[in-house]
Amino acid sequence: xxxxxxxxxxxxxxxxxxxxxxxxxxxxHLYFYWYRQIxxxxxxxxxxxxxxxxSEKSEIFDDQFSVExxxxxxxxxxxxxxxxxxxxxxxxxxxxxxxxxxxxxxFGAGTRLSVL
Amino acid sequence: TQLLEQSPQFLSxxxxxxxxxxxxxxxxxxxxxxxxxxxxxxxxxxxxxxxxGEVKKxxxxxxxxxxxxxDSSLHITAAQPGDTGLYLCAGYTGGGNKLTFGxxxxxxxxx
Numbered sequence: 001x002x003x004x005x006x007x008x009x010x011x012x013x014x015x016x017x018x019x020x021x022x023x024x025x026x027x028x029h030l031y032f033y034w035y036r037q038i039x040x041x042x043x044x045x046x047x048x049x050x051x052x053x054x055s056e057k058s059e060i061f062d063d064q065f066s067v068e069x070x071x072x073x074x075x076x077x078x079x080x081x082x083x084x085x086x087x088x089x090x091x092x093x094x095x096x097x098x099x100x101x102x103x104x105x106x107f108g109a110g111t112r113l114s115v116l
Numbered sequence: 117t118q119l120l121e122q123s124p125q126f127l128s129x130x131x132x133x134x135x136x137x138x139x140x141x142x143x144x145x146x147x148x149x150x151x152x153x154x155x156x157x158x159x160x161x162x163x164x165x166x167x168x169g170e171v172k173k174x175x176x177x178x179x180x181x182x183x184x185x186x187d188s189s190l191h192i193t194a195a196q197p198g199d200t201g202l203y204l205c206a207g208y209t210g211g212g213n214k215l216t217f218g219x220x221x222x223x224x225x226x227x
Binding site: 004031055093103106109 | 147149151156157158159160161164204206208213214215216217218219220
């Protein structure tokens with residue numbers, strides 16, 4: 001069964017460093033998303049991406065964050081200068097189309113980012 | 117800001133018992149989805165409900181969407197240890213494709 005894959009599973013970085021989290025969405029999906037889950041808190045939307053541009057972003061997704069689809073298979077989230085509070089699980093998701101019940105988002109297993 | 121409140125936050129029961137988890141909001145959702153999340157994994161979709169009053173069954177799990185599309189419930193019959201996990205409701209409002217997640221219910225089913 002097709003699945004969303006994320007790498008690495010765990011990323012440890014020093015505060016102020018740049019990190020890139022990688023995702024391979026399901027191959028025929030058109031919409032891509034990043035969410036994060038700080039330990040003990042709920043899953044929060046960061047950004048959605050369609051047709052090579054951001055379609056929606058939350059207030060969390062500030063200038064320190066960027067997303068890119070560098071080729072036909074990868075979808076990346078970059079954090080330019082990490083802060084301690086960026087420590088969280090980051091989930092990538094993809095969906096085949098939008099529109100109510102059709103917009104089922106499939107989630108990857110996540111990347112645990114630890115900022116020291 | 118659309119909020120989804122889940123109750124209870126934690127639930128520890130014995131195998132064979134029944135339970136209900138609630139997901140409530142003051143906002144109307146165009147659809148609601150229920151996910152289950154295991155430790156260190158991403159959310160896995162269980163069901164999507166779209167129509168107000170809709171009831172869906174998945175083996176021992178029964179999902180209901182409120183008539184006004186502001187709330188939903190998940191009922192598990194004869195819970196088993198394999199049902200242990202974090203249950204999340206999540207919904208779409210309006211025409212967007214941003215999922216708003218609930219606060220989660222951590223279920224533990226003991227032998």
